[in-house]
Amino acid sequence: MSTPASTTRTRVAIVGGGPAGLMLSHLLHVAGIDSVVVDHRTVETIATTHRAGILEQDSVRLLTDTGVDGRVLTEGDRHGGIYLRFDGASHHIDFERLTGASVWLYPQTEVFVDLHRARVRDGGDVRFGVSDVAVRDVDTAPLVHYLDAEGRRHEITAEIVVGADGSRSICRDLVWQEGAGPGRGRFGRDYPFAWFGILCEAPKSAPELIYARSDHGFALISQRTEDVQRMYFQCDPGEDPQAWSDERIWDELQRRLAGTDGFELRTGPVIERTVLPFRSFVQTPLRRGRLLLAGDAGHTVPPTGAKGLNLALADVRVLAEVLELALLKGEEDALAGYTERALGRVWKAQHFSYWMTTMLHRSAESSDFDEQRQLGELATLVSSEAGSTYLAEGYTGWPS
Ligand SMILES: Cc1cc2nc3c(=O)[nH]c(=O)nc-3n(C[C@H](O)[C@H](O)[C@H](O)COP(=O)(O)OP(=O)(O)OC[C@H]3O[C@@H](n4cnc5c(N)ncnc54)[C@H](O)[C@@H]3O)c2cc1C
Structure with missing residues (x-):
C-alpha cells in the first residue's frame, strides 16, 4: 500500500459527522479527549438536507448546557403538545399539562450548523467531503483511512473508533459477527409504506x-x-x-x-x-473490540414519533461517559456496558415509533x-x- 499523505494519531476517530458524530466529538472535547471526525459528504450538503425537526427536552439541554449553542432557545419554537386528527376532527395532546415537559421544533439542519460551528470554534479536527473511508484492525489497534479531494490517502490511528455513519453504515458490518450468542442479533421490520x-x-x-x-x-x-x-x-x-x-x-x-x-x-x-x-432496525451488540456504534448506524426507527435524531443524541451522551471512564480513568470494562446502557432507551423508542406508526397508517x-x-x-x-x-x-x- 502507498505511503499515506498524512498520519494522524488521536484518541477517538469518528466516522460520520452527523448529529451523533459531531455531538460526540464536542462532548469528548469538553471532557479533554481529542478526536478526529471524517465524513464523506460536504458541510454544504449536510447543512441543506432536510430531515428531522423535533428535539426532546433532554436534546435541547444537551445543546445548551454543554456549550454548543443557545440558538435553539431563541430561534427554535417550543411546542407544548401535538394534535391527533381522525374522523375529521383534531384533538390536542397537552404535553405540558400532562408531563410538565415540551419539545422544540428546531430543524436538524440547524442542529448540524450549531454543532459544526462549535467544533470549528473549539479547534476540532473535522474533515468533510472525503471519500473511500475504511476502518481496519478493530480488535486491536484501529486505523481509519480515506482519500481526500485530490485522491491522496490519509491515515488516522486511534485508541477507539466510533461508527456514527448513519443508516447505511460501513462500520455496522465490521461490528457484526455471525452466529448466535447472548444478546446478539439483527432485529428489523419493514413497512409496506x-x-x-x-x-x-x-x-x-x-x-x-x-x-x-x-x-x-x-x-x-x-x-x-x-x-x-x-x-x-x-x-x-x-x-x-x-x-x-x-x-x-x-x-x-x-x-x-x-x-x-x-x-x-x-x-x-x-x-x-x-x-x-423507513424501517425499524436494531443491531446488538453495538460494540466489537475497539469499534462502537452510535445513532442510526446501530438502530433506525420510522419517523412517526420523531425519535431518530433524539436517539442519536441520547446514544452519544452515554458513549461520551463510557469513553471518559475508559480513556481517562482506565476503566476499560465501561466499554462492555455501553450496548446495554444505550439499548434500554432504544427499545423504548422502537416500541413508541412502531406504535405511533401502526396506529396512524x-x-x-x-x-x-x-x-x-x-x-x-x-x-x-x-x-x-x-x-x-x-x-x-x-x-x-x-x-x-
Ligand atoms: C432522508 C431522511 C429524512 C429523515 N426525516 C426525519 C424526520 O422527519 N423526523 C425524524 O425524527 N427523523 C428523521 N430522519 C432520521 C434522522 O434524520 C436520523 O435519525 C438522524 O440523522 C441520526 O443521526 P446520525 O448522526 O446517527 O446519522 P446521520 O445524520 O445519517 O449522520 C451520519 C453521517 O455519516 C456520514 N457517512 C455515512 N457513511 C459514511 C462513510 N462510509 N464514510 C464517511 N461518512 C459517512 C453521512 O454523510 C452523515 O453525515 C430522517 C432520516 C433520513 C435519512
Missing part, C-alpha cells in the same frame, strides 16, 4: 404538529418557519416524487385532512419533494376490523388521561 415529504412556501396551518389518520392514509403537518412548512403523507415506497404536480400533492393532503371542524390547510408552491422509505392488508379498531384506539387515547400521558411521556422523551 413510505412518507412523501414536501417543503413548501406557505403560512403555518397550525401552531403545533398535526398527526392525521384518515381513510386515505396518514398525513403529518409540520412547520419550519413563518413562511416555509414541512408536510408528509403516506405513500407507496416505489412512488416517484417527480411524478407529482403541486396540485396533485395538495389534493392528496386535503383529502387526508378533510373534516368538519373548520380546519384550513394553508397551501403554496412546493419547493422540495422526496420519498422517505393504513396498509393494503388493513381489514374493516383493523380500521375500526384503529379508530377505537385513537378515541381511547384522546379521552383517557392515562393514554394521553403515555403518548406525552414518549414523545417528550423518557428521563436520561
Whole structure:
C-alpha cells in the first residue's frame, strides 16, 4: 500500500459527522479527549438536507448546557403538545399539562450548523467531503483511512473508533459477527409504506404538529418557519416524487385532512419533494473490540414519533461517559456496558415509533376490523388521561 499523505494519531476517530458524530466529538472535547471526525459528504450538503425537526427536552439541554449553542432557545419554537386528527376532527395532546415537559421544533439542519460551528470554534479536527473511508484492525489497534479531494490517502490511528455513519453504515458490518450468542442479533421490520415529504412556501396551518389518520392514509403537518412548512403523507415506497404536480400533492393532503371542524390547510408552491422509505432496525451488540456504534448506524426507527435524531443524541451522551471512564480513568470494562446502557432507551423508542406508526397508517392488508379498531384506539387515547400521558411521556422523551 502507498505511503499515506498524512498520519494522524488521536484518541477517538469518528466516522460520520452527523448529529451523533459531531455531538460526540464536542462532548469528548469538553471532557479533554481529542478526536478526529471524517465524513464523506460536504458541510454544504449536510447543512441543506432536510430531515428531522423535533428535539426532546433532554436534546435541547444537551445543546445548551454543554456549550454548543443557545440558538435553539431563541430561534427554535417550543411546542407544548401535538394534535391527533381522525374522523375529521383534531384533538390536542397537552404535553405540558400532562408531563410538565415540551419539545422544540428546531430543524436538524440547524442542529448540524450549531454543532459544526462549535467544533470549528473549539479547534476540532473535522474533515468533510472525503471519500473511500475504511476502518481496519478493530480488535486491536484501529486505523481509519480515506482519500481526500485530490485522491491522496490519509491515515488516522486511534485508541477507539466510533461508527456514527448513519443508516447505511460501513462500520455496522465490521461490528457484526455471525452466529448466535447472548444478546446478539439483527432485529428489523419493514413497512409496506413510505412518507412523501414536501417543503413548501406557505403560512403555518397550525401552531403545533398535526398527526392525521384518515381513510386515505396518514398525513403529518409540520412547520419550519413563518413562511416555509414541512408536510408528509403516506405513500407507496416505489412512488416517484417527480411524478407529482403541486396540485396533485395538495389534493392528496386535503383529502387526508378533510373534516368538519373548520380546519384550513394553508397551501403554496412546493419547493422540495422526496420519498422517505423507513424501517425499524436494531443491531446488538453495538460494540466489537475497539469499534462502537452510535445513532442510526446501530438502530433506525420510522419517523412517526420523531425519535431518530433524539436517539442519536441520547446514544452519544452515554458513549461520551463510557469513553471518559475508559480513556481517562482506565476503566476499560465501561466499554462492555455501553450496548446495554444505550439499548434500554432504544427499545423504548422502537416500541413508541412502531406504535405511533401502526396506529396512524393504513396498509393494503388493513381489514374493516383493523380500521375500526384503529379508530377505537385513537378515541381511547384522546379521552383517557392515562393514554394521553403515555403518548406525552414518549414523545417528550423518557428521563436520561
Ligand atoms: C432522508 C431522511 C429524512 C429523515 N426525516 C426525519 C424526520 O422527519 N423526523 C425524524 O425524527 N427523523 C428523521 N430522519 C432520521 C434522522 O434524520 C436520523 O435519525 C438522524 O440523522 C441520526 O443521526 P446520525 O448522526 O446517527 O446519522 P446521520 O445524520 O445519517 O449522520 C451520519 C453521517 O455519516 C456520514 N457517512 C455515512 N457513511 C459514511 C462513510 N462510509 N464514510 C464517511 N461518512 C459517512 C453521512 O454523510 C452523515 O453525515 C430522517 C432520516 C433520513 C435519512
